Amino acid sequence: MAPPRTLLIVNPRSQNGSLGTRWPSLSQLVRRHLGSFEEAFTTGPMDATRITREAIRDGVDVVVAIGGDGTINEVANGFFENGEAIRPEAAMGILPFGTGGDFRKTIAIPKDIEKAAQILARFQTKRIDLGRLDYTSREGGSEHRIFINIASFGMSGEIDEEVNSSSKRLGGRLTFMLATAKVGMRYKGKRVRVVFDGNEDTCLETNISTIAIANGQYFGGGMRVAPNASIDDGSFSVVAIGEMGPLESMWKGRHLYSGSHLNLENVSERRAKAVYAESVDGQDVVLDIDGEVPGVLPATFTIMPGALSLVVP
Secondary structure, eight states: OOOOOEEEEEOTTHHHHHHHHHHHHHHHHHHHHHOSOEEEEOOSTTHHHHHHHHHHHTTOSEEEEEESHHHHHHHHHHTEETTEESOTTOEEEEEEOSSOOOHHHHTTOOSSHHHHHHHHHHTOEEEEEEEEEEEEOTTSOEEEEEESSEEEEEHHHHHHHHHHTSOOTTOHHHHHHHHHHHHHHHOOOEEEEEEETTEEEEEEEEEEEEEEEESSSOBTTTBOSOTTOOTTSSSEEEEEEEOOOHHHHHHHHTHHHHTGGGGSTTEEEEEESEEEEEESSSOOOBEEETTBOOOEEEEEEEEEEEEEEEEOO
């Protein structure tokens, strides 16, 4: 049986450009385990999505994202066009390298490139769920994106804006911790209305710090915001964190890294296949999707069961 035709999509700007610098040596290491593969470099936003779509149409069997959570998100989006899979049998792989490394934790892919390459070489796949986000752009138009890990809104969106405007030289966890502290000092809770699975009788209207609609478990540089989330159970774990003052936010925020925050007052979790959210008071409520900031509420989050074949350990 011939080996799968494999394309590696490299984000040379990952970790402030260190991936581009190190790629010649890293590619040799990866090749020792994968054998022959094709490669392509991204040059700007959404480039990985375009490259992935073109490759899948051209018959590539496995598209591998090399970079952080943003690159992984863009590659996952490239498997679809107008919400439909281009070739459902095509598979996605991950070689983690970037400031954000949250999704890999849920699927237990090691940070070490060589160990991750060994997992790719074994080519063991499983079908996983994805999320579809239909949202409002900053210009007021309607857009949609697919997410593989977590979409959220509120303080988390503003933290990502802060992170994405920083140098990220301090690494993922410390960069997110500093951004969280900075945003937490100025953030005012936003009042939102949230409807679960179209049931108006159980809708939630409250002031929030963050609400996470989770397929994976981790976001924000290692925060285990949704410890009960599963990538193949056909539903989201929706975690709502109520409004907190700056000092309370910093004190209770440490529980997010262990996942013990679900036991705190003002934090709730529920399951849903579809979530609609809107701002109640007209304020902009910023969205976060796999570490990127695409727009604001109102938005609808919809589960896509078994939508993607992923190479897993």
